[in-house]
Amino acid sequence: MKNPFETEERRAFRETVARFVEAEIKPFADQWDEDGEIPWELHEKVGALGAFGFGIDEAYGGLGFDDCFMRAAYWEEMGRCGAGGVPAAMGGRNISVAPIHDLGNEDLKMRVLPNVIAGRTGSSLAITEPGGGSDVANLKTQARQDGNHWVLNGSKTFITGGMKSDHIVVAARTGGEGLTGVSLFLVDHDSPGFSRTPLDRKMGWWCSDQATLYFDDCRVPATNMLGEQDRGFIAVMNNFNLERIGLVAQCLGMMKLCLAESIAWAQQRETFGKPMIRHQVIRHKIADMSARIDALEALVNQICWAVNESANGDDMPVAEISKAKFHATKALEFCASEAMQIMGGAGYLRGNAVERTYREVKVMAIGGGSEEIMRDLAVRQMGL
Ligand SMILES: Cc1cc2nc3c(=O)[nH]c(=O)nc-3n(C[C@H](O)[C@H](O)[C@H](O)COP(=O)(O)OP(=O)(O)OC[C@H]3O[C@@H](n4cnc5c(N)ncnc54)[C@H](O)[C@@H]3O)c2cc1C
Numbered sequence: 001m002k003n004p005f006e007t008e009e010r011r012a013f014r015e016t017v018a019r020f021v022e023a024e025i026k027p028f029a030d031q032w033d034e035d036g037e038i039p040w041e042l043h044e045k046v047g048a049l050g051a052f053g054f055g056i057d058e059a060y061g062g063l064g065f066d067d068c069f070m071r072a073a074y075w076e077e078m079g080r081c082g083a084g085g086v087p088a089a090m091g092g093r094n095i096s097v098a099p100i101h102d103l104g105n106e107d108l109k110m111r112v113l114p115n116v117i118a119g120r121t122g123s124s125l126a127i128t129e130p131g132g133g134s135d136v137a138n139l140k141t142q143a144r145q146d147g148n149h150w151v152l153n154g155s156k157t158f159i160t161g162g163m164k165s166d167h168i169v170v171a172a173r174t175g176g177e178g179l180t181g182v183s184l185f186l187v188d189h190d191s192p193g194f195s196r197t198p199l200d201r202k203m204g205w206w207c208s209d210q211a212t213l214y215f216d217d218c219r220v221p222a223t224n225m226l227g228e229q230d231r232g233f234i235a236v237m238n239n240f241n242l243e244r245i246g247l248v249a250q251c252l253g254m255m256k257l258c259l260a261e262s263i264a265w266a267q268q269r270e271t272f273g274k275p276m277i278r279h280q281v282i283r284h285k286i287a288d289m290s291a292r293i294d295a296l297e298a299l300v301n302q303i304c305w306a307v308n309e310s311a312n313g314d315d316m317p318v319a320e321i322s323k324a325k326f327h328a329t330k331a332l333e334f335c336a337s338e339a340m341q342i343m344g345g346a347g348y349l350r351g352n353a354v355e356r357t358y359r360e361v362k363v364m365a366i367g368g369g370s371e372e373i374m375r376d377l378a379v380r381q382m383g384l
Pocket of ligand 1: 127132133160367370372
């Protein structure tokens with residue numbers, strides 16, 4: 001169906017990313033996942049595509065513009081690469097550059113952003129703590145001022161890219177209890193009192209590193225505070241919107257991958273004397289997957305339009321983004337399950353894209369705001 005939001009630039013960007021995924025990621029995705037990491041050159045190649053530079057001024061190496069449709073196209077095409085850990089391994093940047101850019105001081109931005117945007121160095125966002133990730137307003141990591149430094153104590157966990165990142169955006173408590181006492185800091189990996197260990201043996205995202213970070217009297221210059229003291233919670237919430245759109249679009253790409261793999265398998269596999277694609281039950285599964293893809297695609301387009309409008313002064317469509325997040329992960333769960341079912345035993349074997357996608361359903365449903373928290377946020381946006 002014709003997309004009313006398509007433009008020449010958006011089509012060209014999507015095609016560039018799609019070609020890149022086909023040539024530079026798909027053939028290697030399984031091996032990288034088994035190896036537990038991606039080559040660093042990939043970070044730089046994706047940086048050259050502009051994928052980390054949306055909404056970042058050209059002075060800091062960014063694109064100098066933002067476009068939600070292009071952001072979504074990047075994530076959707078990456079979702080089709082067949083290993084969610086690949087974009088995740090680079091994706092700490094996507095969720096941490098906006099607070100650095102929007103809230104950091106000039107010196108800090110010039111020092112940090114050009115290398116991060118180019119993929120030469122890494123950055124991460126550290127909100128979740130061992131004590132919990134959903135209740136952000138209740139986070140426990142403390143920061144106290146000491147002269148012209150802040151001293152952080154506490155720990156963060158599940159931090160994507162956390163083992164390799166040079167810079168980490170950290171939420172810590174500078175004030176009293178609740179959402180009004182949270183501030184954001186940029187912690188460099190060589191700050192005194194900072195250490196980290198990897199989270200091993202995950203269900204999926206094998207080639208993406210997730211870390212636990214420790215702050216033991218970790219000292220950062222006062223100039224590394226991002227934004228105003230005690231105003232960090234709002235910044236974290238705003239930042240979540242773009243992260244969630246990326247996750248929704250990635251789900252869409254993963255669903256399209258599941259559909260494509262199902263059709264390819266059902267066309268060549270014969271049961272009961274004919275190709276599986278000729279059996280009505282299988283055809284209905286294909287139809288059900290396809291209908292969910294169409295619905296999610298329409299929703300992504302509508303949200304991207306509203307997000308672009310919000311840059312012109314309209315409200316960010318927070319309720320729609322939170323509903324899209326759990327709608328997308330439920331639809332992905334359905335498609336991954338049906339695709340695996342269509343492939344039968346072959347789908348259960350390690351090394352195929354459907355098996356990897358099936359293992360990655362849950363991280364999409366939990367990370368960046370779980371299904372439960374997204375439902376709660378959606379209902380709160382209804383004023384209830
Ligand atoms: C692979 C991976 C990568 C991640 N990357 C990052 C990262 O880069 N940076 C970062 O900061 N975090 C990251 N996270 C953490 C992620 O954001 C959290 O896992 C998520 O927010 C949920 O927090 P939690 O796991 O502590 O669960 P909890 O907050 O302990 O909640 C446990 C379960 O209970 C449910 N629940 C909680 N409260 C309620 C309630 N009131 N009503 C109903 N149900 C409720 C939740 O939905 C969840 O299912 C990552 C997680 C994973 C798995």
